[in-house]
Amino acid sequence: MPVYERGYTHWEPSGLQARPSWWVIARRGIAEPLKRRWLLFLLMLSWFPAIGKGVVIYLKLKAGDVVDLLGGSWTSIDPEGFLAFIEWQRFFVFVFLAIVGSGLIATDRRDNGLSLYFSRPLGLKSYVGGKALIVMFYFCTVTLFPIWALCLFAYLIAPDAVGLELLLVTPLRATLYCVLAGGSMSLVLLAFSSLGKRSIFVMVWWTVMVMGTEVIGNISGGLGKEFLEAANFLGNYHNMGSLIFSAPARIGVSGWVSALIVLAWTAAALFVLRRQIRPVEVVS
Amino acid sequence: MGLLGPNGSGKTTLLRCLLGQVPLERSKVSVLGFDMARQARLARSGLGWMPERGGIIPGMSGVGLVAYLGELSGMPARDAMQRAHEVLHFVGLSDERYRKCDEYSQGMKQRLKLAQALVHDPQWVFLDEPTSGLDPRGRVSILALIRDLAWNKGLGVILSTHLLSDVEAVCQEILVLKEGRLLARETVDAGGREPRQVFEVEGFGEDEAFLAGLKNLGAEVTVDKRLLLVTLDLSRLVTPASGTEEGFPSAAGVEAILRVAAEHGHSLRRVRRRPVTLAEEFYRLVEA
Numbered sequence: 001m002p003v004y005e006r007g008y009t010h011w012e013p014s015g016l017q018a019r020p021s022w023w024v025i026a027r028r029g030i031a032e033p034l035k036r037r038w039l040l041f042l043l044m045l046s047w048f049p050a051i052g053k054g055v056v057i058y059l060k061l062k063a064g065d066v067v068d069l070l071g072g073s074w075t076s077i078d079p080e081g082f083l084a085f086i087e088w089q090r091f092f093v094f095v096f097l098a099i100v101g102s103g104l105i106a107t108d109r110r111d112n113g114l115s116l117y118f119s120r121p122l123g124l125k126s127y128v129g130g131k132a133l134i135v136m137f138y139f140c141t142v143t144l145f146p147i148w149a150l151c152l153f154a155y156l157i158a159p160d161a162v163g164l165e166l167l168l169v170t171p172l173r174a175t176l177y178c179v180l181a182g183g184s185m186s187l188v189l190l191a192f193s194s195l196g197k198r199s200i201f202v203m204v205w206w207t208v209m210v211m212g213t214e215v216i217g218n219i220s221g222g223l224g225k226e227f228l229e230a231a232n233f234l235g236n237y238h239n240m241g242s243l244i245f246s247a248p249a250r251i252g253v254s255g256w257v258s259a260l261i262v263l264a265w266t267a268a269a270l271f272v273l274r275r276q277i278r279p280v281e282v283v284s
Numbered sequence: 285m286g287l288l289g290p291n292g293s294g295k296t297t298l299l300r301c302l303l304g305q306v307p308l309e310r311s312k313v314s315v316l317g318f319d320m321a322r323q324a325r326l327a328r329s330g331l332g333w334m335p336e337r338g339g340i341i342p343g344m345s346g347v348g349l350v351a352y353l354g355e356l357s358g359m360p361a362r363d364a365m366q367r368a369h370e371v372l373h374f375v376g377l378s379d380e381r382y383r384k385c386d387e388y389s390q391g392m393k394q395r396l397k398l399a400q401a402l403v404h405d406p407q408w409v410f411l412d413e414p415t416s417g418l419d420p421r422g423r424v425s426i427l428a429l430i431r432d433l434a435w436n437k438g439l440g441v442i443l444s445t446h447l448l449s450d451v452e453a454v455c456q457e458i459l460v461l462k463e464g465r466l467l468a469r470e471t472v473d474a475g476g477r478e479p480r481q482v483f484e485v486e487g488f489g490e491d492e493a494f495l496a497g498l499k500n501l502g503a504e505v506t507v508d509k510r511l512l513l514v515t516l517d518l519s520r521l522v523t524p525a526s527g528t529e530e531g532f533p534s535a536a537g538v539e540a541i542l543r544v545a546a547e548h549g550h551s552l553r554r555v556r557r558r559p560v561t562l563a564e565e566f567y568r569l570v571e572a
Contacts, residue, residue, distance in 0.1 A: 008374045008437045011367055011405035016360035024355045032343065112338025116400070119303050119333035120356040121325040278305075 021122045025130025030137050033100050042099075043141065046092040050146035053085055054153055061158040077154060079170055079245040082147055086177070087238050087250070092142040093185075094234070098206050101135040101189040103199030105277065110197040114277065128190060128273055135186035136178075144178040147171065177244045181237040184266040191269035194276035209233055217251065226252020236261045286451035287444040288566060289461035295444040296336065298461065299410045302442070303333055316407060329358055332401035332409035336416055336444075339397045340385045346392075347372060347381040350400050357404035364403065371399040375429060391422035398429065408440035409433065415450055427453045448566055460566060479519040483537050485512040487553030497544040513558065514541060 019027075033039050057077050076084075108114050117127055151171050155162045189206060196202045210233055217232025229235060229251035239250040239258035249255055287295040300306045301313050304324025313320040318327035341349055347368045354364030372381045375395040380388065385396055394414060401409050414430060415423040431454045434441040443454055451458055452472060460467040495512075498505050504515040514537075522536040534557035545552050 008402070008433060009370060010437075011359075011363070014360060014363050016362060018358050018360045019355065021356050021358075024352070028352055107342065110338075111340060111342060112335055113341050115300075115305065115335050116333070116339050116341070116353065117356065118305055119328060119331065119335075120353065121328045121358055122356055123325060 020126065021120070022126040022130035022133065025127065026133035026137070029100075029104065029131065029134035033138075039099065042092075042095070046089070046096070046142040047146060049085065049088055050150060053146075053150055057150060057154045058157060061154065061161050077166065079165075079173055080247040082150075082170055082174060083177075083238070083241050083245040083247045085147065085150075086143050086174075086241060089142050089146075090234055090238075093139060094207075094210050096138040096142060097135060097185065097189050098203045100138045101186065102193055102202035102206060104131045104134060105190055105193040106196045106199050106202050109194070109276075124274070124277055127277065128187075131190055132183065132186040135189055136182045139182035139185060140178050143182070144174055147174040173244050177241045180244075181241065181262070184262050184269075185237065187269040187273065188265050191272040191276070194273055221252060229253065230257060230261055233265075236265075285440075285442050286455035286458045287442060287461060288446070288448065288451055288458055289467075290446060292463070293461040294464040295446075295461055296412050297464070299333075299412055299442065299444055302410060303328065303331060329404070330407040332404070332406035334397045334401040334409065334411045334414055336413040339400075340388075340393060342384075342386045344385055345382050346377055346385050346388070346396050346399075349385055349396065350403050353400045354403040359404055367403050367405070368399070371402045372396075374402070375399045376425070390417040391419065391426075394418060394422070394426055395429075398426065402433075402439075406439070408442065410442045410444070412444045413446075414443065415445070415447060423450075430454050480515065480517050481534055481537055482558040483514045483516060483534075483541060483555055484558045485514055485541060485552055485555050486510065487551070489550070491548060491550050494545060494548045494550045497548055498541065501540055501544065516540065 060077055108117065148171050151166055155167050192205050192209075193199070193202045196205070213231050213233040214235065217229040217235050220226070220228030220231065230253045232251055235251045236258040239253065239255050240262050241247070241255075242249050243255035243259065251258070287298060289295050297306060301308060301311075302315055302320070304313070304315075304320035304327065308321065315327045316330050318324070320327060341352070344352065347365070350368035350372060351361075351364045354367055355361055357364075359367065369378075369381065372378060375398050377392060377395050377399065380392060385393065388396060394417070398411070398414065401411070411430065414426055418426060427450060430441060430443065433439045434454060441454065443451065445451060455472060458468075458470045458472060460470065495505055498514055502517055502520050506513045506515075516537045518534075518537055521540050522533070537557065538555050541555050542552065
């Protein structure tokens with residue numbers, strides 16, 4: 001019977017498999033920003049450094065000595081070089097996370113969306129997990145996916161010259177780093193988002209925190225107080241990456257200290273999310 | 285079922301308790317056979333919720349929003365999309381379903397919220413102030429939809445409102461709340477079964493003996509223009525045959541008044557029970 005001839009009818013399940021709610025949230029959250037053209041343009045722009053790195057890899061594999069003259073870790077195609085690439089991408093990480101992640105919970109809080117979500121068979125883990133996946137996807141789009149592509153590119157142009165390290169180990173290192181750092185950063189950003197009701201304010205807080213701590217860290221390093229560099233929010237993630245990529249420390253503290261700081265940030269974010277994400281107040 | 289009460293009486297909180305959204309420390313809530321402290325997610329598959337405030341996700345089209353929430357309710361994507369079209373048609377939003385819901389008028393938003401509450405075909409729907417912010421025509425039309433769901437489609441409806449007329453239009457049973465406490469549980473026409481009923485008597489003249497006879501029955505008598513209002517406590521006259529379900533038949537009161545009139549040789553033009561409006565009953569309960 002055509003839909004326009006019917007009143008209210010009961011649902012007859014088709015027997016198809018329903019998707020988990022975290023997947024439904026993540027899929028929609030990932031697709032929604034891609035409808036904005038300027039964001040797609042920015043996404044394309046974020047791959048320019050990867051293209052540059054691809055050119056470097058090509059030259060290195062075809063005429064290594066020429067590129068070696070340029071020097072710098074960014075031109076190397078060892079793990080150190082890929083960590084340098086991730087550091088180079090920090091601007092895009094910061095921008096994409098701010099644009100995509102800042103409103104994820106704040107908007108739901110503003111529009112009473114939490115009440116709507118939690119009137120469904122949906123738990124806190126699925127809700128936060130789905131939202132965190134959205135942020136992680138964009139984090140990986142500017143860090144992990146280019147590295148995978150670059151490693152594959154290197155293997156394709158010079159399969160004999162590229163060892164197991166570049167084909168397998170480096171992508172695995174990058175994946176581990178992106179899962180840990182991306183997951184933690186996603187939770188921290190979501191915690192910020194859960195504290196506000198307007199994405200613009202969350203964006204401002206995020207900017208102040210990322211930029212502010214970087215400035216503090218750099219000034220401290222300049223003054224010779226290297227242990228204060230641990231205040232650098234993104235610096236700690238990269239420093240933790242130095243453990244994973246077997247690279248020298250990025251700031252004045254060891255990679256393990258940074259890993260602990262990242263763990264503390266993550267724990268604090270989970271605590272905030274648990275407190276903030278409630279459809280209503282507690283009644284006794 | 286209607287939840288009635290002044291602002292701040294706990295209507296919305298009660299609905300949220302039923303949805304398992306409010307962690308309770310000293311109470312236990314069971315809905316559809318599920319303990320809401322431990323199995324709220326299972327129960328919510330059978331519940332629909334239409335919040336008073338907000339309740340839309342900006343940036344999405346009407347059909348996108350309803351299908352999205354259908355999927356979150358555990359429906360396969362294709363089913364959810366098909367159902368979204370059906371329920372949007374049912375609530376009268378077929379033509380606007382592809383528009384962004386931020387651009388909807390207040391009436392359309394209320395209909396959209398009703399549609400998202402129905403998309404997964406719940407057994408019960410909880411509606412929090414569904415007519416809030418609607419013009420009279422919009423109000424009548426959304427109440428007709430809700431009444432259709434409750435009376436013809438077999439859905440359980442709990443309607444929370446402070447508008448008595450909304451409850452009268454839709455509900456059979458009412459819970460009256462005040463300051464978080466249940467004041468009364470009534471049926472909409474409870475007045476006809478209450479022990480204390482008011483009767484209108486026409487053609488009583490100025491017969492003092494008749495009035496005295498009524499007072500001897502324990503009646504409160506007041507004169508309202510050409511009407512005599514007789515408030516009788518029927519529990520003093522009859523015993524309900526089968527407990528409170530049957531209540532006190534108003535015929536017993538009419539009969540008692542006619543008997544007094546006959547004893548005094550007085551003829552009356554008309555005696556009938558004065559219908560008690562929901563508003564009177566509500567204000568009596570709340571003010572008490």
